[in-house]
Amino acid sequence: MITAENLKLQYTDGTEALKGIDFQINKGELVYITGPSGSGKTSLIKLIMGEEKPTSGQLKVLEHTMKTENPQGIRDLRQKIGPVFQELKLINGRTSLENVMLGMRFLSIPRNQWKIKATEALDKVRLGHKILAKAENLSWGERQRVAIARAITRKPRLILADEPTGNLDVENAVNILNILNSLRDEETTVIITTHATHLIDETAATQLMHIENGLIHLNGGSHS
Amino acid sequence: MKTIIVNLGYFIKESFITLKTNRLSNFLSFVSITLAFFLLALVITTWIVSLQIIDVLEQEAEFNVFFHEAVDEPSRILMAESISDISGVVSTRVVGEAEALQRMEEILGEEAQVLAYFDENPFDAFIEVKVDLAQSEAIIAALQEIPDVRSIRDNQQVLDQIRNITRIQQFLGTLFIVAAGAATLVVISHIIRQGIYHNREQINTLRLLGAPESFIALPFLLVGLVMTVGGGLLASIMTGAAINMGYAQMSGPIPYLPLPTQVVLIRNTTFIIVFLSLLLGIGGSVMGLKTSKES
Numbered sequence A: 001m002i003t004a005e006n007l008k009l010q011y012t013d014g015t016e017a018l019k020g021i022d023f024q025i026n027k028g029e030l031v032y033i034t035g036p037s038g039s040g041k042t043s044l045i046k047l048i049m050g051e052e053k054p055t056s057g058q059l060k061v062l063e064h065t066m067k068t069e070n071p072q073g074i075r076d077l078r079q080k081i082g083p084v085f086q087e088l089k090l091i092n093g094r095t096s097l098e099n100v101m102l103g104m105r106f107l108s109i110p111r112n113q114w115k116i117k118a119t120e121a122l123d124k125v126r127l128g129h130k131i132l133a134k135a136e137n138l139s140w141g142e143r144q145r146v147a148i149a150r151a152i153t154r155k156p157r158l159i160l161a162d163e164p165t166g167n168l169d170v171e172n173a174v175n176i177l178n179i180l181n182s183l184r185d186e187e188t189t190v191i192i193t194t195h196a197t198h199l200i201d202e203t204a205a206t207q208l209m210h211i212e213n214g215l216i217h218l219n220g221g222s223h224s
Numbered sequence B: 001m002k003t004i005i006v007n008l009g010y011f012i013k014e015s016f017i018t019l020k021t022n023r024l025s026n027f028l029s030f031v032s033i034t035l036a037f038f039l040l041a042l043v044i045t046t047w048i049v050s051l052q053i054i055d056v057l058e059q060e061a062e063f064n065v066f067f068h069e070a071v072d073e074p075s076r077i078l079m080a081e082s083i084s085d086i087s088g089v090v091s092t093r094v095v096g097e098a099e100a101l102q103r104m105e106e107i108l109g110e111e112a113q114v115l116a117y118f119d120e121n122p123f124d125a126f127i128e129v130k131v132d133l134a135q136s137e138a139i140i141a142a143l144q145e146i147p148d149v150r151s152i153r154d155n156q157q158v159l160d161q162i163r164n165i166t167r168i169q170q171f172l173g174t175l176f177i178v179a180a181g182a183a184t185l186v187v188i189s190h191i192i193r194q195g196i197y198h199n200r201e202q203i204n205t206l207r208l209l210g211a212p213e214s215f216i217a218l219p220f221l222l223v224g225l226v227m228t229v230g231g232g233l234l235a236s237i238m239t240g241a242a243i244n245m246g247y248a249q250m251s252g253p254i255p256y257l258p259l260p261t262q263v264v265l266i267r268n269t270t271f272i273i274v275f276l277s278l279l280l281g282i283g284g285s286v287m288g289l290k291t292s293k294e295s
Helices: A041-049 A071-079 A096-102 A111-124 A140-153 A170-183 B002-006 B008-021 B023-059 B073-084 B097-117 B133-145 B156-198 B200-208 B213-250 B262-294
Strands: A002-010 A016-025 A030-034 A056-061 A081-084 A158-162 A189-194 A207-212 A215-220 B062-067 B089-095 B126-131 B149-153
Touching: A002 A041, A016 A041, A016 A207, A016 A215, A030 A041, A041 A056, A041 A081, A041 A158, A041 A189, A071 A081, A081 A140, A096 A111, A096 A140, A111 A140, A140 A158, A140 A170, A158 A170, A170 A189, B002 B008, B002 B213, B008 B023, B008 B156, B008 B213, B023 B156, B023 B213, B023 B262, B062 B073, B062 B133, B073 B089, B073 B126, B089 B097, B126 B133, B133 B149, B156 B200, B156 B213, B156 B262, B200 B213, B213 B262
Parallel strands: A030 A189, A030 A207, A081 A158, A158 A189
Antiparallel strands: A002 A016, A002 A056, A207 A215, B062 B126, B062 B149, B089 B126
16 A cells, blocks of 8 residues: 655755655554654655655655655545645634535535434544534644544545654554554555553554654554 | 746736836826827717717608698508608608697707697698618609609708718728727837837746747736727727717707617727727737847
8 A cells, every 4th residue: 555665854944754665564554653843754645645745765655656756646546545734724603504605616426415424433532522613613633633534534545643742642642553453454555653652542553663763763553 | 838828927017016117207108008098099989979879760661752732541551652662762651741840849849849830730740661772773763753752851961971971980980099009009009119128137037038039028918908908998988978978969950860769879989999909909019029139
């Protein structure tokens, strides 16, 4: 599903974010990528999302070769991903329901399913009572859950959550991780980046990837 | 295409949200666009009116051929028949002294009382010759060859002057259309760029979710269209009112001016302005989207 060989990323200002990493993630895995702030976790997510192109090495995501992929290919790839961004990227002035529906509007999901799926997803993340609340009126934890609902309604092959526990208290953080852990199934791979290693349920993870200073220092997990 | 149709309600809602974001700036831009279209509509109206006047004058172009007093009634008819044979002459008709006087009385209206001071009818008989203006020079040359022709009165100079004025007006009109069009394009593209700037986070989110560029661009395109077509329609209403006022002013002093009917003039001007606004709206929006993407 995702393979990286000697993957390097250097930004235009000369910063080396990833210094040649190798890994493989298979279909249906739950992968935790840990590491301190600035270790290269978000850079790896950006590469997987096609926001950045590898400086050298190979990265294949869902059959897309990221180094040479054209904009249309990147768009196609992103439509197969359910992202939960670090900054959440919800649209202010729109309700939870509208934000969740927005993620489906240009996919091949029939129009009459948008509201049903969005409501179901918001129920799943325990926000069924706030479907008409404006995004800016929700707490950070609630916004986090709307972002997860938006990701899962897209029926993605890959869920990418970048620091979903950031800015949350322990109870809310554990709740969010439990929701994300439950999304993994035979068809859906879940990748979660976090620096809060103490919150990870190691028994649920199939791979634990620890990145530090642009290199993978530990690659383990219950199924790897 | 299917994505666009099923999301039409969403696009309309998004475009109105964008319009509301910068309410004052967008309102002022809307006023500028409306005024530009209003001025444009006035230029187009004048253009249509002058073309109509030229057309009517050309269709009714005629020469008056005066002959010596000695020419009697049968000879006048023969002369008219021979003039009919000249290439470019559409028709001829002998107008007697009495009819010439009657025509002048009709033109003068209440002022016709002045004619009563003449002891006898001061008007001469003549032959009215309707002509094809394109051949006017050849016709005049042929008429001058006819014996007993005393003088020829043509309105060639008047028509030439009107044509010259129309040519200048067309040049200035074209210049104005280009200037107003360019101004509208710039205003609209600026509004679109502003809208994109204010919504850059949302656009980035949509891109990361894999939204096609057309899906992202459509609400902005609609903003451009709403502004220009709205401005165009308002300008058309203002032009309609101005035309009605203008006609009311002109109907008194120059009742015989061959003006197009108000309904036709307002309909044609509205059609041109709405079509132009549609075109400029799409053009301005595309320009705004393109320059935003490049920068």
